[in-house]
Amino acid sequence: MWIYIEKIADYVGQEITIKGWLYNIRSSGKLMFPTLRDGTGFIQGVVSKNDVSEKVWDDFNKLTQESSVIVKGIVSKHPKKVNVYELQINNLEIVSISEPYPISHKEHGVEFLMDRRHLWIRTPRQSAVLRVRNEIIQSIRDYMYSNGFILFDAPIFTPNACEGTSTLFSTDYFDLGKAYLSQSGQLYAEAGALALGKVYTLGPTFRAEYSMTRRHITEFWMMEPEMAYFDIFDNMDLIEDFLVYVVQRVIKNKKQELEILERNMDKLEKVRKPFPRITYTEAVEILNKKDIPLIKKTEDGEEFIRPFPWGEDFGAPHEEAVVEDFDKPVMIYNWPAKAKAFYMKRDPDNPDLVRGIDVLAPEGFGEIIGGSQREDDLNLLLERIKEHNLPEEEFQWYLDLRRYGSVPHSGFGLGIERMVSWICNLEHIRESIPFVRRPNRIRP
RNA sequence: UCGAAGAUAGCUCAAUGGUGGAGCAUUCGGCUGUUAACCGAAGGGUUGUGGGUUCGAGUCCCACUCUUCGAGCCA
Numbered sequence: 001m002w003i004y005i006e007k008i009a010d011y012v013g014q015e016i017t018i019k020g021w022l023y024n025i026r027s028s029g030k031l032m033f034p035t036l037r038d039g040t041g042f043i044q045g046v047v048s049k050n051d052v053s054e055k056v057w058d059d060f061n062k063l064t065q066e067s068s069v070i071v072k073g074i075v076s077k078h079p080k081k082v083n084v085y086e087l088q089i090n091n092l093e094i095v096s097i098s099e100p101y102p103i104s105h106k107e108h109g110v111e112f113l114m115d116r117r118h119l120w121i122r123t124p125r126q127s128a129v130l131r132v133r134n135e136i137i138q139s140i141r142d143y144m145y146s147n148g149f150i151l152f153d154a155p156i157f158t159p160n161a162c163e164g165t166s167t168l169f170s171t172d173y174f175d176l177g178k179a180y181l182s183q184s185g186q187l188y189a190e191a192g193a194l195a196l197g198k199v200y201t202l203g204p205t206f207r208a209e210y211s212m213t214r215r216h217i218t219e220f221w222m223m224e225p226e227m228a229y230f231d232i233f234d235n236m237d238l239i240e241d242f243l244v245y246v247v248q249r250v251i252k253n254k255k256q257e258l259e260i261l262e263r264n265m266d267k268l269e270k271v272r273k274p275f276p277r278i279t280y281t282e283a284v285e286i287l288n289k290k291d292i293p294l295i296k297k298t299e300d301g302e303e304f305i306r307p308f309p310w311g312e313d314f315g316a317p318h319e320e321a322v323v324e325d326f327d328k329p330v331m332i333y334n335w336p337a338k339a340k341a342f343y344m345k346r347d348p349d350n351p352d353l354v355r356g357i358d359v360l361a362p363e364g365f366g367e368i369i370g371g372s373q374r375e376d377d378l379n380l381l382l383e384r385i386k387e388h389n390l391p392e393e394e395f396q397w398y399l400d401l402r403r404y405g406s407v408p409h410s411g412f413g414l415g416i417e418r419m420v421s422w423i424c425n426l427e428h429i430r431e432s433i434p435f436v437r438r439p440n441r442i443r444p
Numbered sequence: 445u446c447g448a449a450g451a452u453a454g455c456u457c458a459a460u461g462g463u464g465g466a467g468c469a470u471u472c473g474g475c476u477g478u479u480a481a482c483c484g485a486a487g488g489g490u491u492g493u494g495g496g497u498u499c500g501a502g503u504c505c506c507a508c509u510c511u512u513c514g515a516g517c518c519a
Contacts, residue, residue: 028482029475048476079477100454105480106468107456111511167517184519209517210445222519297446297516316515370519415519440511 005041008085011075018043018087021122022067022098024105025060032060036071036087042124044078045071045087056092065104066122068095110428117435118444128257129431132250133420137202139249140223140414143242144200149225152192152199154185156206160394167208169218181206184413187343187398189226190374193409194401200225202416210439214428215366217417219437226411232345232355232373235410236331239359239369240275243329247271250423263425267363270327279334280353283322284308292321311352313339319367323360329368333357342384344372345408357412365422371412378402 003016020038027033030049035042049057063069072091078084103119113120120126144151157171157179173179185201192199202223209216227238251258251268258265278286293304294312308318313336323330334347335356344354359369375381381402385392420432430436435444 024480026478026481027475028478031476031478033478033481035479044479046477050476100470102454102469104455104469107480109456109512112455205519207518211517212512213514213516216518220519295515367519413519418519 005036005038005043008041008043008075008087009083012077012085013075015072015074015090016087017070017072019070020068022063022065022069023122024065025063034060034063034071034089036069037122037124039127043085043087045073045089047089047092051088052090056090059092059094062097063094064098065101066098066119068098069093070095110430114430114436114441115444121434124260126431128260129420129424129426130434131257132254132261132424133416133432135250135254136246136419136423137221137416139246140202140242143245144225147198149198149200150192150196152189152196152201152226153203154182154188154201154224156182156204158182160391169206169208183207184222185224186226186411186413189224189411190398190401190409193226193228193411194405194407198225198227212439215418215421217429217433217436217438220433221416222413223416224411224413226409228407228409230373230410231408232333232357232410235371235373235412236277236333236357239331239357239371239412240273243275243359243369244271244273246419247423258424261424263423267327268423271329271362275328275331275359276326277331277333278322280332280336281310281334283314283318283332284310286322286325287318290321292318311336311338316366319360320364323362323364327362329362330360331357332360340372342388342390343374343381345375346380355410359412361418361422363422363425365418367415368418368422369412369414371410373408373410376402376406376408378406 001014001016002019003011005018005020008016018036018038020036023035023037023042025032025034032047034045034047036045037043047057047060070093071087071089073087073089076086076088078086101119102116103113103123121130141151157173158181159176159179168180168183170178170180183205185203185205189199189201192201200223203221204219205222206219207216208218211218225238227234230238247268248271251265258268288307291306292308293306294308295315295317296303296305314322322332333356334353335344335358337344337346337352337354340354340356344356347353347355355373357369357371358367359371360366361368375384378399381399382392385395417429417432420426421429424432426432430438
């Protein structure tokens with residue numbers, strides 16, 4: 001009977017078959033301990049020379065790391081360890097003998113492993129990350145579906161920069177000139193929200209910035225909900241409820257993987273409602289209490305400006321200083337207009353502010369969500385488009401959303417890989433996606 | 445794009461300007477409870493590329509290439 005390793009605990013005492021690969025093998029004279037993997041888990045086998053045929057024994061001696069095998073044996077409990085099972089192997093069928101395997105069980109550099117990413121993902125740690133990623137995406141879809149959101153896929157080829165800020169990848173598009181790879185589906189999602197009420201997009205996005213940090217990749221997945229008749233506070237309520245659902249569900253369903261990743265569960269458990277909500281102005285006060293200056297680059301180096309001048313955008317040190325006092329995601333809202341994108345709604349009480357939200361993950365994982373209430377006033381939006389020197393013609397359809405039945409609406413964008421990095425406690429975002437794309441990497 | 449560090453065996457690293465080493469991996473041998481198993485033996489090198497200083501350069505100097513870390517941009 002063919003069994004997957006993840007179900008092995010149900011078959012103690014029974015003879016089963018595992019179809020998989022040899023992960024590692026240790027031998028001790030007339031005893032061998034092959035560790036097998038089958039994609040669902042890892043299990044140690046026991047082969048003793050006295051209990052198997054000569055052919056089986058000889059075949060085991062031929063096996064190399066990552067050879068594919070079908071083994072038969074009886075499931076037993078580990079003699080010393082609790083909740084660990086072994087397979088007392090009595091038969092072996094070799095499917096394929098592996099050539100000498102390039103990835104050993106000793107240390108390797110990241111670049112060496114990244115060049116062999118197609119093989120690296122076979123290891124317990126990497127496959128645990130990918131399983132958690134799957135659980136995160138599935139729980140996002142389940143949350144959205146059961147809360148009445150419609151999946152609304154946005155196009156990837158677009159004629160213009162959405163926010164007009166970051167650099168985009170471009171390609172020729174038949175007779176229509178240049179097309180750009182989408183950096184956000186938001187503008188399209190807004191159209192969706194005004195048609196369907198609550199929608200979300202989930203797809204790849206592209207940024208051509210030469211960013212070589214542990215938080216940036218050039219191709220990443222983003223989930224962007226957009227809701228009609230939601231103001232900024234409704235938006236924050238949703239963010240909170242949504243993040244708690246996803247985090248708690250991963251904790252519940254992916255305990256083993258988080259253990260492999262040595263994730264500190266106490267810190268994840270604390271992700272419960274309510275999250276701290278801090279205005280930009282309050283955040284600046286925190287910075288000044290901690291004496292964190294604005295760092296300005298000058299021709300001969302750096303200039304430190306204190307107190308932190310109101311109106312300037314935050315950099316990494318500022319985010320860190322604000323977040324370090326909290327053990328939950330922190331929502332910073334009501335930002336200075338000049339620091340944020342053109343589509344964010346002006347605060348009716350203060351024209352210098354826009355109703356934007358940044359959500360910063362705890363433990364120094366940085367911004368995982370950026371969102372806002374959108375500008376729904378046609379004339380104010382036109383003004384902002386001019387201020388930002390954006391091509392008005394390209395935004396006519398977007399402006400239509402304000403001409404025909406404009407309503408307050410809000411949304412946000414969640415970076416999937418940053419979410420995975422946070423939940424898995426990854427040092428670098430490049431391990432959060434099966435095949436990463438960075439400025440210096442397009443292979444494998 | 446800017447700043448810092450680095451590139452030596454298949455991998456991870458060591459080597460005061462004076463004969464380039466170790467662990468792992470590979471091959472062979474040993475071992476009945478191993479768990480990145482262990483023990484013994486063997487093979488394995490144009491020190492990133494190009495130039496310079498020197499009696500002598502992995503080591504010092506210059507240029508280039510690539511990588512890592514940080515900053516900016518953001519999710």
